[in-house]
Amino acid sequence: MNRHFLLLPIILYTMFMVTGFLQVKQVTPSLLITVFAIFWAISAARCWKIPATLMLVVVFLSAIIGVQAQVDFGWIMAGLAAGIIGWDLERFRRYLSSVDQIKSSEVIIKRHLIQLFGLVGISTLISVLSLHVTLQLNMYLVIFLICAFLLIKIER
Amino acid sequence: MLQKDLRKSNIFQITEGFVRLFEGLADRLHPETNFGSFVSILLYLILILAVTNRTGEYLVLSIPLLLLIYVSKNSIIDVSQLHVVNDQEIYRVLEGDPVKIKCLIENLGPEIKEMKITKHLPAGLNKLKGVSSLITPLPSQDCCMLEYELSGGCGSYKLGEIEIHIPGFLGLTFKRKTITCDTKVLILPRVASKKGLVLRPHRVRPQTGNNPSRQGGDGIELFGVREYRPGDPLRYINGRASARHPRSLFIQEFERERVTTVYLLVDTQGRTQPKLGENDILHHCLEATSILSESLINSGNRVGLYIFGKFHNWVFPGSGKLQKEKILRALALETGNVSTWNTKLADLPTRFLTPRSLIILLSPIMGTELSMLNSLKGRRYQVLVINPDEIDFQEKKHTTNKAIQLSLRTAHIERKMAIRCLGESSIPVLNWQVDSPFELIASRFLGTYWK
Numbered sequence: 348m349n350r351h352f353l354l355l356p357i358i359l360y361t362m363f364m365v366t367g368f369l370q371v372k373q374v375t376p377s378l379l380i381t382v383f384a385i386f387w388a389i390s391a392a393r394c395w396k397i398p399a400t401l402m403l404v405v406v407f408l409s410a411i412i413g414v415q416a417q418v419d420f421g422w423i424m425a426g427l428a429a430g431i432i433g434w435d436l437e438r439f440r441r442y443l444s445s446v447d448q449i450k451s452s453e454v455i456i457k458r459h460l461i462q463l464f465g466l467v468g469i470s471t472l473i474s475v476l477s478l479h480v481t482l483q484l485n486m487y488l489v490i491f492l493i494c495a496f497l498l499i500k501i502e503r
Numbered sequence: 504m505l506q507k508d509l510r511k512s513n514i515f516q517i518t519e520g521f522v523r524l525f526e527g528l529a530d531r532l533h534p535e536t537n538f539g540s541f542v543s544i545l546l547y548l549i550l551i552l553a554v555t556n557r558t559g560e561y562l563v564l565s566i567p568l569l570l571l572i573y574v575s576k577n578s579i580i581d582v583s584q585l586h587v588v589n590d591q592e593i594y595r596v597l598e599g600d601p602v603k604i605k606c607l608i609e610n611l612g613p614e615i616k617e618m619k620i621t622k623h624l625p626a627g628l629n630k631l632k633g634v635s636s637l638i639t640p641l642p643s644q645d646c647c648m649l650e651y652e653l654s655g656g657c658g659s660y661k662l663g664e665i666e667i668h669i670p671g672f673l674g675l676t677f678k679r680k681t682i683t684c685d686t687k688v689l690i691l692p693r694v695a696s697k698k699g700l701v702l703r704p705h706r707v708r709p710q711t712g713n714n715p716s717r718q719g720g721d722g723i724e725l726f727g728v729r730e731y732r733p734g735d736p737l738r739y740i741n742g743r744a745s746a747r748h749p750r751s752l753f754i755q756e757f758e759r760e761r762v763t764t765v766y767l768l769v770d771t772q773g774r775t776q777p778k779l780g781e782n783d784i785l786h787h788c789l790e791a792t793s794i795l796s797e798s799l800i801n802s803g804n805r806v807g808l809y810i811f812g813k814f815h816n817w818v819f820p821g822s823g824k825l826q827k828e829k830i831l832r833a834l835a836l837e838t839g840n841v842s843t844w845n846t847k848l849a850d851l852p853t854r855f856l857t858p859r860s861l862i863i864l865l866s867p868i869m870g871t872e873l874s875m876l877n878s879l880k881g882r883r884y885q886v887l888v889i890n891p892d893e894i895d896f897q898e899k900k901h902t903t904n905k906a907i908q909l910s911l912r913t914a915h916i917e918r919k920m921a922i923r924c925l926g927e928s929s930i931p932v933l934n935w936q937v938d939s940p941f942e943l944i945a946s947r948f949l950g951t952y953w954k
Contacts, residue, residue: 400541403541403542403545404545407545407549407564410564411549411552411561411564414558414560414561414564420560420563423560423564424563427564427567428567431567435673438674439674442619442638442670442674443638445619445636446619446621446636446637446638447633447634447635447636447637448634448636448637448638449637449638449639450637450638450639450640450647451639451640452638454640455617455638455640458616458617459673459674462672462673463673466567466570466571466574466672466673467567469570470566470567470570473566473570474563474566477559477562477563477566478559478563
């Protein structure tokens with residue numbers, strides 16, 4: 348997998364997050380995010396063994412701080428999606444580089460990218476829906492849904 | 504300029520330090536083992552935050568993580584029907600030659616869309632080339648192969664485990680299977696010499712060999728002249744001696760050449776692991792033993808081996824190619840033969856030894872086995888000690904440290920005293936500087952000393 352391809356989601360994550368924070372005039376978090384993104388980009392380019400979990404923590408931390416600072420949630424969701432993509436691609440690159448040989452690498456990479464973009468797409472869709480659609484449920488329906496969920500679980 | 508350079512180098516060093524710290528952390532938080540649980544913890548933290556703050560947006564943040572965990576938990580397949588087969592059960596090579604290993608992985612179960620196969624190499628073996636780890640899809644009833652070459656010091660190694668990871672959705676969770684192989688790699692010491700060694704044993708066996716037996720009979724070397732007896736071959740009549748004595752005939756007699764029984768005793772006391780290399784005196788000791796055994800067996804002798812110390816092994820005397828192989832395998836110091844206690848020369852089962860046979864002790868340590876050697880000598884065994892000079896060997900490695908030099912000088916004196924004691928018991932000692940070729944020194948020593 349091309350190393351420069353990994354930089355794209357990191358740049359997008361920084362762009363979305365910093366724009367969101369600057370809109371509400373929060374300079375310090377945006378500076379910190381920029382510094383973190385530069386560090387992340389360098390570590391990705393130089394193949395440092397920085398734990399990928401660290402990147403995921405910072406991505407979610409910046410999103411939580413964004414929610415607290417009342418940044419527009421669209422920017423946060425976009426930044427989060429880009430961050431998750433960056434984190435996963437970095438992890439996947441390490442996974443691929445840990446072996447001597449990859450057979451039918453194109454198929455494996457393609458399948459992984461489809462899974463990744465599928466997950467990000469579906470989760471963004473659900474998030475957008477949850478922000479804009481309001482459902483009013485009565486108690487009977489809630490109990491029915493919980494029972495159905497439990498039944499499915501027990502059957503498995 | 505210099506100050507700037509210094510500052511730059513300091514910054515560089517600090518950055519390097521941080522990177523190493525993170526790399527250490529990365530090794531501990533290995534992605535393949537801890538991601539699933541880590542993402543779960545992150546999800547729970549966000550959910551707790553959402554509940555405590557009563558903010559819907561936090562709940563929305565948890566959706567990607569929730570999806571990730573749910574899908575990955577439900578996407579793992581069964582790996583119980585994977586089988587690993589090696590092309591050989593024991594790989595036997597000589598030191599310096601590469602070990603070519605082929606490992607076949609068969610899938611007798613459902614199709615696996617992606618799997619990672621990692622072969623863990625045993626300590627002491629290095630990979631030269633080839634594929635020892637692989638990511639591949641594996642259809643049902645199909646197989647894939649790992650093919651690689653290893654090299655290492657002489658010894659016996661177990662090939663260890665093959666680890667198979669089958670990743671779930673996005674590789675967040677893995678199904679792991681470890682398959683243990685009983686395959687062994689035997690790296691035997693390489694014997695440089697193929698020449699036969701000539702000994703002067705006290706006692707010989709009836710079979711024809713290369714060693715002069717101090718007895719008259721058929722042979723090449725002239726042994727003496729004696730009076731003719733009826734039945735002696737006429738072609739050996741000595742004309743000159745017979746001319747001096749007109750009424751009698753004299754014939755030439757030759758020295759019989761026979762085989763003998765030799766026991767090689769190898770001292771591995773004070774060793775804890777079989778990791779050998781050029782920097783280890785035991786390596787040289789084993790090399791010398793292999794040269795001796797090869798040469799003595801080539802001369803038709805019966806050779807036995809007794810390894811004592813940390814690595815305990817016993818090979819009964821024998822001759823021929825099979826015996827050579829047995830001795831070389833024993834010299835590979837198999838890890839299975841590690842004793843829980845240090846066996847000593849005193850534990851040598853002397854009842855199994857052929858009476859008045861030749862015993863050659865190869866030991867880098869001097870002075871510890873003196874009483875046993877004297878006891879063997881008293882039981883009329885022929886005893887010879889070959890002593891690789893470990894002190895000289897260590898001295899060449901540590902030349903700078905004064906304290907070490909002083910201790911080495913003391914050890915030198917102790918060693919000389921021990922050699923003198925052996926000399927007083929008329930036990931010959933071959934003082935071998937390991938830099939010099941053993942074959943040459945041994946042939947000179949063994950050929951001349953006994954005359």
